[in-house]
Amino acid sequence: MDTRHHILLLDDDPDLLDMYREILAQLPSRPEIRTASSGSRAMALLESEPFRLLICDLKMPKMDGLQVLSIVRRKYPQLRTVVLTSVMDEQFRSRVYALGVDMFWQKPGSEPEIKMFLECLESLLGREADSGFRGLQSKSLMDIIQLECISQSSSVLRITNGPLTAKIWIQNGDVIDSEAGDLRGESAFQKILSWKTGNFETLPAEPSRPRAISKSYNALLLESAQALDESLDVATAGSQAKSAALPLAQLSQVEGVEFVLAIKPGQPSHHEACGLENPQPMADWAQQSLQRFDALGDRLHAGALEQIEGLGPQRHVALTRHGDTEFCVGWKHSLGVDQIRELMKKVIALWAS
Amino acid sequence: MGLLTLFAKPAPTLLRLPTGSFTVDRQGCVLVGTLPSIFPAQLVRDIGQQVLTAFREAESAQLPLAELIINYPSLKITARELRGGAIVFLSPRTPYGPASQP
Numbered sequence: 001m002d003t004r005h006h007i008l009l010l011d012d013d014p015d016l017l018d019m020y021r022e023i024l025a026q027l028p029s030r031p032e033i034r035t036a037s038s039g040s041r042a043m044a045l046l047e048s049e050p051f052r053l054l055i056c057d058l059k060m061p062k063m064d065g066l067q068v069l070s071i072v073r074r075k076y077p078q079l080r081t082v083v084l085t086s087v088m089d090e091q092f093r094s095r096v097y098a099l100g101v102d103m104f105w106q107k108p109g110s111e112p113e114i115k116m117f118l119e120c121l122e123s124l125l126g127r128e129a130d131s132g133f134r135g136l137q138s139k140s141l142m143d144i145i146q147l148e149c150i151s152q153s154s155s156v157l158r159i160t161n162g163p164l165t166a167k168i169w170i171q172n173g174d175v176i177d178s179e180a181g182d183l184r185g186e187s188a189f190q191k192i193l194s195w196k197t198g199n200f201e202t203l204p205a206e207p208s209r210p211r212a213i214s215k216s217y218n219a220l221l222l223e224s225a226q227a228l229d230e231s232l233d234v235a236t237a238g239s240q241a242k243s244a245a246l247p248l249a250q251l252s253q254v255e256g257v258e259f260v261l262a263i264k265p266g267q268p269s270h271h272e273a274c275g276l277e278n279p280q281p282m283a284d285w286a287q288q289s290l291q292r293f294d295a296l297g298d299r300l301h302a303g304a305l306e307q308i309e310g311l312g313p314q315r316h317v318a319l320t321r322h323g324d325t326e327f328c329v330g331w332k333h334s335l336g337v338d339q340i341r342e343l344m345k346k347v348i349a350l351w352a353s
Numbered sequence: 354m355g356l357l358t359l360f361a362k363p364a365p366t367l368l369r370l371p372t373g374s375f376t377v378d379r380q381g382c383v384l385v386g387t388l389p390s391i392f393p394a395q396l397v398r399d400i401g402q403q404v405l406t407a408f409r410e411a412e413s414a415q416l417p418l419a420e421l422i423i424n425y426p427s428l429k430i431t432a433r434e435l436r437g438g439a440i441v442f443l444s445p446r447t448p449y450g451p452a453s454q455p
Binding site: 065097300303 | 427
């Protein structure tokens with residue numbers, strides 16, 4: 001069985017295709033290389049056989065590279081994509097990356113450039129195929145705390161989750177205190193462990209920090225794991241409306257929020273609202289607007305829609321998505337657009353946590 | 354030489370996202386604009402039509418809006434309501450500079 005990676009090269013210039021085929025043949029992984037001289041031919045090849053990587057030119061007649069890539073990114077999200085072009089324009093570079101392309105390369109013109117290009121391609125082809133240990137980023141927060149405690153370390157873990165920041169103080173392998181927003185001690189520790197994503201950094205120890213947690217780290221981690229399991233059980237046991245209403249109520253506590261509407265697309269009239277008496281018309285408008293401007297973004301090749309802000313004489317509103325949920329958040333009229341943008345990040349981070 | 358030029362294959366071009374503005378009336382007809390003529394008129398009409406529909410539907414949902422800002426990674430569209438029509442600003446974004454304020 002042929003286990004080599006398959007690469008598809010797309011360029012309207014047949015001479016360049018031949019040249020790139022020769023260059024790519026030098027890759028250490030000896031990939032199988034196919035070529036296409038038009039977007040439609042490339043689409044047909046992608047349909048007929050599995051490829052690992054598409055290398056695409058931008059300037060092409062009939063169907064340009066941006067058009068090809070916007071289709072490919074939707075249809076084959078696992079396919080790695082590289083743009084190889086002579087167009088050096090910041091706008092196009094930005095639009096290419098907005099489409100989710102892995103690399104944007106100027107056509108290499110010298111031996112060192114070709115070498116660097118091949119090294120990057122080899123690294124891209126190898127990603128996710130390698131087995132073995134990955135970096136610390138794949139560890140959970142529980143693992144990191146355990147590592148610190150088992151090694152009897154003294155440090156301060158600073159954890160950030162969007163705009164939310166928290167700290168855990170560890171002294172000689174014991175968790176002595178934690179802080180998350182207004183919470184302190186054990187309640188803060190449990191809150192931090194309920195966050196699903198985030199970043200952490202290790203700060204120097206603070207030996208003078210007074211002890212606010214007396215339990216062992218094992219007991220703390222066990223309690224937090226139990227609390228997480230219980231909350232998961234509650235969520236899966238049904239009463240979806242009840243469990244969804246609770247985070248929405250939390251979101252509405254964010255400064256300046258007038259109402260929050262969370263919509264699950266694809267499920268007819270499935271939405272949860274807080275602060276709205278009749279959410280249906282607003283949910284319809286939010287869904288239609290997101291769809292409408294999604295489609296417009298596709299036609300303009302401007303990348304995936306990020307957020308819509310609407311400013312009104314009575315209240316402002318912002319529409320965005322997180323995962324499979326669409327959000328429509330009403331804001332006080334006194335807020336400016338920049339404030340709304342910052343606060344929207346906070347709302348989404350709270351939802352995600 | 355002229356004969357050769359006549360049969361030469363036209364070089365393919367890429368459509369740049371333009372910087373500029375245009376106004377549309379309540380029917381969605383483009384009245385005036387500062388967008389380059391190379392930018393397709395159909396796309397301009399399309400943008401105008403979508404923002405007008407969004408304004409109208411927002412009003413029907415009891416949410417009158419005076420301004421809409423649509424953010425894409427490489428483009429910002431700002432539309433201001435003008436007595437049923439709209440003035441629309443297009444500002445492309447690049448990694449090294451945020452979209453300019455209209």
